[in-house]
Amino acid sequence: MKKIRIGLIGCGARSKAHRESFEQMDYVEVVAVADPIEERRLEAAAQFGCQRIYKDHTEMYNNESGKTLDAVIISVEPTAHTDIETRAIEMGIPFLVEKPINLDMEKAREISRMIEEKGLITAVGLQDRYLDLINIIKDELPKHKAGGLVYGSWVCGVPGVWWWQNKATNGGQLVEQNIHLVDGLRYLYGEPISVYATCSRGIVKAGIDAPAEYDNDDHSTVVYQFENNVTATLVSGCYSHAPKIRRGYYIILNDMILDYRLRNNLIITNANGEETDIPRGVNQTFLLDEAFLKAVMTGDKSLIRSDYADALKTHEMAFAANKSMESGQVIYFNK
Ligand SMILES: NC(=O)c1ccc[n+]([C@@H]2O[C@H](COP(=O)([O-])OP(=O)(O)OC[C@H]3O[C@@H](n4cnc5c(N)ncnc54)[C@H](O)[C@@H]3O)[C@@H](O)[C@H]2O)c1
Incomplete structure (x- = not known):
């Protein structure tokens, strides 16, 4: 070959x-x-x-x-x-x-x-689209009454690379890191209707807790609204070294809870209170790379779950949240 x-x-x-x-x-x-x-x-x-x-x-x-x-x-x-x-x-x-x-x-x-x-042919590194756990959630959602609340979070410390130390060079934590959970929302629920976001800084002190040039938010909270009565709150934080911080989504359906622990496992609690714990079974970066390369080799673009045009929409969603953080205004997306 x-x-x-x-x-x-x-x-x-x-x-x-x-x-x-x-x-x-x-x-x-x-x-x-x-x-x-x-x-x-x-x-x-x-x-x-x-x-x-x-x-x-x-x-x-x-x-x-x-x-x-x-x-x-x-x-x-x-x-x-x-x-x-x-x-x-x-x-x-x-x-x-x-x-x-x-x-x-x-x-x-x-x-x-x-x-x-x-x-x-292009692909973007939105690796979680290739993750089995996210695709189990995607298959499960239509089986239930539409709508509900989603709580998503990604909280950690400040990563060490130079470009993370400034919002102008990493785009902020939502754009750089929590973009994966932003993208997951689009993948699961479609295009958003609106976003409102806030942010805060002052916990991480430049020159003490981070390099002297540090100039970034400590945390942000973003509320996205979707069709079918879905409201998602996404929190991002880079101020904490506390152990065992819960990351992922907590999705409350009318008769089920989907507790997705970021890239690790998914705990499904059914209407009878019975729990099923599903561990991650794939290497999603490998599947992303494989999908892209096979698409190039065969010309079959359908293997790619997020190409540049699609990923652009996710980035627009994250940058709109940044705008809302700055202006304090709700931003409505064009349909
Ligand atoms: N998809 C994911 O899950 C995931 C995970 C981690 C990082 N990322 C993203 O990947 C990107 C890189 O992150 P990283 O952690 O590897 O950063 P890094 O700083 O470790 O590496 C980036 C490298 O790019 C090199 N580089 C810069 N300009 C170049 C040029 N013109 N030509 C060739 N090389 C150049 C730098 O010298 C550096 O070695 C970031 O945008 C990050 O957000 C994605």
Whole structure:
């Protein structure tokens, strides 16, 4: 079988998870890697015995083409989405890009338009769409009376990477991290009607609890309304090192509770009070990578659960919440 030849743009932490997938796929050949940090690009190259090693995406694109690369995997920090996607589109190279896809929504909309014009295959790293537990919830919801309350949360400490220390460079925790639960809401309930959000800061002290340049919210609370009387409250927090913080969704249906513990297990409590505890049974990043690469190999885009155009809608949802945090106003989404 002819192998699919891929290039890695960005060889940091998230790239490692993708690389674990590629190591297990005998139909994948990592032929080129790029990262401004020498140690990282050399480590990634050594992992696959790759000889084409570049200092950034520009050098990679200047030396490669759509004839030498079948796809690229873009795992760069949120501020680094300069012309990485537009050049891939111009060269006709399909790509998988990590969330957040961009911090500038106008630019993301333009990229989405360019992708559509070209008919290019893309995927976004919204890994939980490939998670068995989320898909069990998706199958379960239509069996019950529509509507209900959803409580979602992702609370932790401040991640160490430089770009997390400032809302201008990570987009805020909702955009950077809790985007997975935002996306899950869209996946489960469809497009939202409105959002209202608040945020707070002052617990994490710059230079004491975090680096001196720290300038980000400690926590936010976002209320999304959906059709069918669904209201979801999503809390995000990066101020706590308390152990065993509950993360995930707690969904209260008229006759059932779905207690989803983030990427770990799902406890279903039925109308008789009987509990079923289902552990996670898949590696969702592996399934995301596999779906993208098989789509590129076969041309079957239906394998991809969130492409760039779809993920753009999730990002619009998160950035609308950021706007509401700033203005104190409810924001209504255009239908
Ligand atoms: N889908 C998920 O579940 C998930 C999980 C973790 C991180 N992420 C996302 O993945 C992205 C990367 O996160 P990370 O933790 O790997 O960050 P990181 O800082 O560890 O790595 C990013 C790497 O990109 C490199 N880079 C920057 N500009 C580049 C360029 N022009 N060409 C080539 N390489 C370049 C940097 O030097 C760095 O090594 C972030 O947007 C993050 O939100 C997604």
